[in-house]
Amino acid sequence: MGPRWKGKGSEAKALADPMSNTVFQLQSSLTQSDAQGLLSGSTVLYQADEEQTDLLNRACFGRPILSAEKDKQWFQFGMEEALYLSYHLNCLKIVDGQDCEKNFQEVWKDMKSQKSTFPEFYIAYRHLRLKNWVVRPGSQYGVDFVAYRHHPALVHSEFAVLVLSKGEGSNENGRLRVWSDFLCTIRLCGSVAKTLLVLTVNDNGSGFVSPSCLDSYSIEERTVTRWSPEQCRENPAKV
Amino acid sequence: MGPRWKGKGSEAKALADPMSNTVFQLQSSLTQSDAQGLLSGSTVLYQADEEQTDLLNRACFGRPILSAEKDKQWFQFGMEEALYLSYHLNCLKIVDGQDCEKNFQEVWKDMKSQKSTFPEFYIAYRHLRLKNWVVRPGSQYGVDFVAYRHHPALVHSEFAVLVLSKGEGSNENGRLRVWSDFLCTIRLCGSVAKTLLVLTVNDNGSGFVSPSCLDSYSIEERTVTRWSPEQCRENPAKV
Numbered sequence: 001m002g003p004r005w006k007g008k009g010s011e012a013k014a015l016a017d018p019m020s021n022t023v024f025q026l027q028s029s030l031t032q033s034d035a036q037g038l039l040s041g042s043t044v045l046y047q048a049d050e051e052q053t054d055l056l057n058r059a060c061f062g063r064p065i066l067s068a069e070k071d072k073q074w075f076q077f078g079m080e081e082a083l084y085l086s087y088h089l090n091c092l093k094i095v096d097g098q099d100c101e102k103n104f105q106e107v108w109k110d111m112k113s114q115k116s117t118f119p120e121f122y123i124a125y126r127h128l129r130l131k132n133w134v135v136r137p138g139s140q141y142g143v144d145f146v147a148y149r150h151h152p153a154l155v156h157s158e159f160a161v162l163v164l165s166k167g168e169g170s171n172e173n174g175r176l177r178v179w180s181d182f183l184c185t186i187r188l189c190g191s192v193a194k195t196l197l198v199l200t201v202n203d204n205g206s207g208f209v210s211p212s213c214l215d216s217y218s219i220e221e222r223t224v225t226r227w228s229p230e231q232c233r234e235n236p237a238k239v
Numbered sequence: 240m241g242p243r244w245k246g247k248g249s250e251a252k253a254l255a256d257p258m259s260n261t262v263f264q265l266q267s268s269l270t271q272s273d274a275q276g277l278l279s280g281s282t283v284l285y286q287a288d289e290e291q292t293d294l295l296n297r298a299c300f301g302r303p304i305l306s307a308e309k310d311k312q313w314f315q316f317g318m319e320e321a322l323y324l325s326y327h328l329n330c331l332k333i334v335d336g337q338d339c340e341k342n343f344q345e346v347w348k349d350m351k352s353q354k355s356t357f358p359e360f361y362i363a364y365r366h367l368r369l370k371n372w373v374v375r376p377g378s379q380y381g382v383d384f385v386a387y388r389h390h391p392a393l394v395h396s397e398f399a400v401l402v403l404s405k406g407e408g409s410n411e412n413g414r415l416r417v418w419s420d421f422l423c424t425i426r427l428c429g430s431v432a433k434t435l436l437v438l439t440v441n442d443n444g445s446g447f448v449s450p451s452c453l454d455s456y457s458i459e460e461r462t463v464t465r466w467s468p469e470q471c472r473e474n475p476a477k478v
Contacts, residue, residue: 138419139418139419139422140422140426141422141423141426142419142420142421142422142423142424142425142426142427143419143423144419162419174413174416174417174420175417175419175420177413178413178414179378180377180378180381180382180383180401180414181381181413181414181420181423182381183378183379183380183381184380184381184382184420184423184424184427185381185423186381187379187380187381187427188381188423188426188427188430191427191430
């Protein structure tokens, strides 16, 4: 299943404007303005200027939220997004309510305490973003993330992503352990024209206790599709 | 969501021909012919005469299988169906390859060894059949069973059924343990116009070791639907 572009010209538009460029521009802009995001529960809030609003929307980070202020726009980042901006792109400081900067270790611990599978989810998110996929929450389709080849305005999401854990210290997220779950997920993915991508993250013994596990994990990518006997005959002419 | 009848007149046909009658006729016919089913792996095979073929098809037990014989039709029953015919309706003897009748205890043990969740599945199957629902495998929709108000030729299946286990000795089947699974299942059920019915079977300490647990289990029925804020406003006029 290839990308499903939204209307004519979308593919050309996407090719002319690579996502990696937009993310790089966003990174520069946030770095220049010494951006600070406020950790609030399981989200990080950030007040963006006009240029950053445009860049955040184009790079698909966070959700714009309504407020009475006209020249500034608030954005709400999910945990994975916030950590990617802070510690991978190194362009967002995360602060608490007292404007004190929180270090990577503290944020990691905090986020892990809120969602035990956070380390695996962050690793999966980072893995896909590094390959310039646009990664958004997948709850609408009963999966962990959906991945877009480019901006959702130009293309439908191509992959429905489930994050599984492997290894001793890992947090089992409980998906795809029985056939009925597999069949349910595959059927749903088929009906919304997405390919199921299963990312299995192995902590390799680190237990994901601290961010240092980012040096030692391994990740396996598997796409899962229905097997149709009719399409798998020996003689291709008969298909 | 009510029943979705297939075409005009289907509802009237169903009303005129209650499923309980058909099952009763099938029971009488099988009893009179001293029916014997051959246990073969996880299925039971039965050779039906013309009248029984009609009754089995109308009552939706088993699957007819192709064979070279013209006046006899072979049927393949699933484990739950076979046990329901044998030990609930008491109209089918289950025999092994040497034509030796197997008792309830033996069949139970054998089926449980093939599928650890068999007891819960049988209890759920029996529970719905006792209420005159037609119960068929649900793998097409990633659930354990689907339930029809009447024959599938007249009506679409109304419920997608998941069987869960509760209690110390129970076999966890691993479904609906995380939100993403819930969301996936609900979304799929919605898109195929079925209501998700979760049957939770509690062994009440018996461990489902022997068929005697059929006297002590309990079962909870829950239907699960999406909550739509728009449909749950205080003022119904605004809906």
